[in-house]
Amino acid sequence: MSKNIFAYIAHKNGVAQDSALELVAAAKKINPDAQVTAIVVGAGADLDALCNDMAASYNDVWKLDNEDFAYPNAESIRKALVNLLPKGDILLIAHDTFGMDLGPGLSIKLDAAFVPDAVGFDGINGDTLKVVRQEYSGMVSAHVDCDLSTGAVLNVRPGAFQPDESKSAGGKVTDKSGDIGDIDVKRRFLEVVEAEVGDVDITKADVLVSVGRGIEDEDNLEIITELAEAMGAVVSCSRPIVDAKWLEKSRQVGTSGQTVKPKVYLALGISGSFQHMGGIKGTPFMIAVNKNPKAPIFQVADVGIVTDMLDFIPELTEKIEAL
Amino acid sequence: MEIFVCVKRVPDSSENEIELNSSGTDIERDDLVYSVNEWDNYAVEEAIQIRDNVGGSVTVAAVGDEESEEVLRREMAMGVDKGVLLSDDMFEGADGKGIANILKAEIEKGSYNLILTGAQAEAGGAQVGGMLAAMLDVPYASLVNSIEVIDDSKLKVGREVEGGNQEMSEIEMPCVLSIQTGINEPRYVGIRGIRKVASMEIPVHGAGDLGLDASVAGEAGAKVKRTDYFVPDLGEGAEILEGSSDEIIAKLIELLKAKGGLK
Secondary structure, X not given: OOOOEEEEOOEXXXXXXXXXXXXXXXXXXXXXXXXXXXXXXXXXXXXXXXXXHHHOOOOEEXXXXXXXXOOOOHHHHHHHHHHHOOOOXXXXXEOOHHHHHHHHHHHHHOOOEEEEEEOEEEEEEOOEEEEEEEEHHHOEEEEEEEEOOOOEEEEEOOOOOXXXXXXXXXXXXXXXXXXXXXXXXXXXXXXXXXXXXXXXXHHHOOEEEEEOHHHOOHHHHHHHHHHXXXXXXXXXXXXXXXXXXXXXXXXEEOOOOEOXXXXXXXXXXXXXXXXXXXXXXXXXXXXXXXXXXXXXXXXXXXXXXEOOHXXXXXXXXXXXXXX | OEEEEEEOEEEXXXXXXXXXXXXXXXXXXXXXXXXXXXXXXXXXXXHHHHHHHHOOEEEEEEEOOOOHHHHHHHHHHOOOOEEEEEOOHHHOOOOHHHHHHHHHHHHXXXXXXXXXXXXXXXXXXXXXXXXXXXXXXXXXXXXXXXXXXXXXXXXXXXXXXXXXOEEEEEEEOOEEEEEOOOOOOOOOOOHXXXXXXXXXXXXXXXXHHHOOOHHHHOHHHOOEEEEEEEOXXXXXXXXXXXXXXXXXHXXXXXXXXXXXXXX
């Protein structure tokens, strides 16, 4: 396969996200001999340092410096990439909130195939790339054949590949800012509203009692707060609990919530989607209670209990209180 | 405002254990409980709220077989004005782009200011909305968790981004937005509500009505094809505690003490 591979570098204020080096590994998995080009989009002085950083890991680095890119607006970046990218090649993008905004539309404009949320690559046969994905919140995996003949945009799940730290590419930086072209768009960035700080800071807790959809009803939350109280722990939760407005957003663990690093994490009625697990850092001792033995949480937990938490938790609380 | 909402009938993963069939070609579909894709339900609620504030109409559309009619009717019972089923044997095996092509063909038969999709569905693709916007050549925002109508031509939208932060933008209409859960509290629909819309006609549009052929909206045109499902080799996974609940609790308390989980 002679296709070039490009990787979009997600960064915040000139500091690359972890995905930047994960995409090096992903590209090598597709083709160990591929020439891989990093695309670094942004504005201002921080950009050169970031480009130089990336040159250690990528054969080529394209710098796209424009004041309109001071905040990454997927709409204008899509136009620039359509203007710049050769047709028929492969572009890797992290499947984060920016990548979900950029990738699907970009694939249409490039007339390329699109695979969302790839977690692995399993070989190439001619122009067909075998991609590994997950469906049903990780309860089953699937192989997907992707036709690369007119190019492909592949969104890669953050954390799915081990970052390539070899930094042995010795690449060069090319300033492509003059070739960005028309990037006038109909969606204008206004501001980022920071998450509200709640009454409890779950990011500082050593022991978290975390509750998910398995709690079934708001009234049942009482058994969770009682357990947490008995343990001297803090209550956190997964997304559905916040969507239902049963707990405040500041208690949500996950990529769209808080990133926590406790010593002990009790996951109660939480299935363990990658978005939830993405909010747990470090190596907490993880205990999962779920009535579904196939829940993905049991793949990552240290200890699992397959039972209905609504019966189990009050018993546990009682025994802990009696200690 | 004329609003078009794309919905999908999916196996309800909170009601089902998803398992593979014996050949690994599909999930085991016998006895599955189906419902509307959770994200789409929020999109429909949002559309109804916007219409109730500024006037106009809401149309819901589903790509699927005749069983999707039940899902359309449920969403119509929430207060939607029109439903349309996009159904044709040819659509089987269409990939995300194929689905977007089908929806685009239906959307172009009308005149819509705002097109909403759920942020994702059961396959976790989060792709159809962005593709649709690019095909229609209109602006797009994904993972939208707030919408404010500024005037006839503009919206102020919030996107849910990492860390619980919200990215605010102004977007011109017509546009496509993919809706994140939690943007509103979808209204409850009872049997009575569904009965009320039982007589509403749901037209079915096939490939011929939409001017589509298999190269853009069927398996033949799909560049992305699922070949099989499998259960990955996951290594050891969790140590599952077994025994009576007293035994399990005793073991768990021991572990919690050892790991600093009890204060």
